[in-house]
Amino acid sequence: MSFSDEVRSRLLQPSDSGNEEPVRLPTRRFVDRSFYEAERAEVFGRTWLFTGRVDEIARPGLYMTWEKTTVPLLLVHAVDDVIRCFYNSCRHRGAPVVRVPRGRNRALRCQYHSWTYDTSGKLVSVPDERDFVDLHREERSLVPVACSLAGGAIFVNENPQEDLGSWLGPTVGEMSSVSSESLRTLDQRSITIPANWKRVLGNLLAAPLTPPRPGLKTMGTTRSDIQALEGGHIRIITPFDEETAVALGLENPFNWTSLNDEGLPSLPNLDPIFCSTATTYVLSPNLLVSFTPSGVLSFTAWPLDEETTLLDATWYAPDWGEEDSPANLPAWSQRLEWTQAQLDGIATTLESAQNEMKEPARQGLSLHYESEAFRLWNESLDARLSEVVPADTLTGAAPGEIRSPLKS
Ligand code: FES
Structure with a gap:
């Protein structure tokens, strides 16, 4: 049975949801500094993290700094055409090697005392080198960070505990129809939200992501097929309702075919299921990817501390070459407005969420109205944390029954 047939058959079976007890998430997951530090070490310090696309540093010599995890990193398109990552820390006295967010050079020169590195990270020049007794340049290369495409x-x-391909697991095959090599970054926007990053993820997962399609005012949806995938990733496929499906050109919500967005270049060979439904992959820990026939949308939530999240939204479209960016076309303008509204809406919704989680009487966040996807996502997070955080902070722990001090 094909992937699409499997999804369709699950969706056409009667729903068995509605009888289960709501799952509760202990509030300490969202407010406690020690829980956050465990996440930093065990999740963000050991997981493959999405930093952007090659087109942002498309040519040899281009580089960009990257600090979304609060660790200063430097991504370089090296002159040998390899994308590399280093800690942005000079091997002389630790100053940032690169101070501007983006640039292009064949060498990376620290501005403090002009130690210079090539784009493979090798220390190639030290002013007044004779003054440095026992300096062995080969021992002072920039410290690399694992980087894969x-x-x-x-x-x-x-x-890294495993290579990128193993970590991505089945998502690589499932998303193989997305000709991602030919995508180009069309728009990037961010917002800082005064709430724990898990609340932000929960909000993104509370309803299907339905970016506007040209000519459609509303995008109604039906029940989702939500599947936990190997590696802690999650797939959410939500058919449109009858009215939306027909307006899009489908015979019915389950008759998935290749569609185009009127007036916009299409992603070539995109699997019909991605064209005809609202599909989102949640790549553990913090990346959501959704599809339309003419563009791919990503959201990434970065915890700046236990109470603050940087939420990025980025659209990718088929490369438009030397033409003007399509961002000003009405269909894209509408989509970008929708994207900004999503960011603003989450910020507004969560404005007071963090303080509410600190109220002593509140011990758990009930998932009554949050999605099944959010429960699965929390459980996949727990799989990485269960050895280092108290059991009563894990998903489903009954608040109030056991209270153990969080490790400091
Ligand atoms: S700290 Fe970079 S050259 Fe001294």
Whole structure:
């Protein structure tokens, strides 16, 4: 049975949801400094993290700094055409090697005392080198960070336990129809939200992501097929309702075919299921990817501390070459307005969420109205944390029954 047939058959079975007890998430997951520090070490310090796409540093010599995890990193398109990542810390006295967010050079020169590195990280020049007794240049290369590509997307990992392909698991095959090599970054926007990053993820997962399609005012949806995938990733496929499906050109919500967005260049060979439904992959820990026939949308939530999240939204479209960016076309303008509204809406919704989680009487966040996807996502997070955080902070722990001090 094909992937689409499997999804369709699950969706056409009667729903068995509605009888289960709501799952509760202990509030300490969202407010406690020690829980956050465990996440930093065990999740963000050991997982492949999406940093952007190759087109952001498309040519040899281009570089960009990257500090979304609060660790200063430097991504370089090296002159040998390899994308590399280093800690942005000079091997002389630790000053940032690069101080501007983006640039292009064949060498990376620290501005403090002009130690200079090539784009493979090798220390190639030290002014007044004679003054440095016992300096061995080969021991002072920039410290590398694991960096791998998947379909033009750049991932980094400070302490890889497995290679990128193994970590992505089945999502690589399922998303193989997305010709991601030919995508180009069309728009990037961010917002800082005064709430724990898990609340932000929960909000993104509370309803299907339905970016506007040209000519459609509303995008109604039906029940989702939500599947936990190997590696802690999650797939959410939500058919449109009858009215939306027909307006899009489908015979019915389950008769998935290749569609185009009127007036916009299409992603070539995109699997019909991605064209005809609202599909989102949640790549653990913090990346959501959704599809339309003419563009791919990503959201990434970065915890700046236990109470603050940087939420990025980025659209990718088929490369438009030397033409003007399509961002000003009415269909894209509408989509970008929708994207800004999503960011603003989450910020407004969560404005007082963090303080509410600190109220002593509140011990758990009930998932009554949050999605099944959010429960699965929390459980996949727990799989990485269960050895280092108290059991009563894990998903489903009954608040109030056991209270153990969080490790400091
Ligand atoms: S700290 Fe970079 S050259 Fe001295």
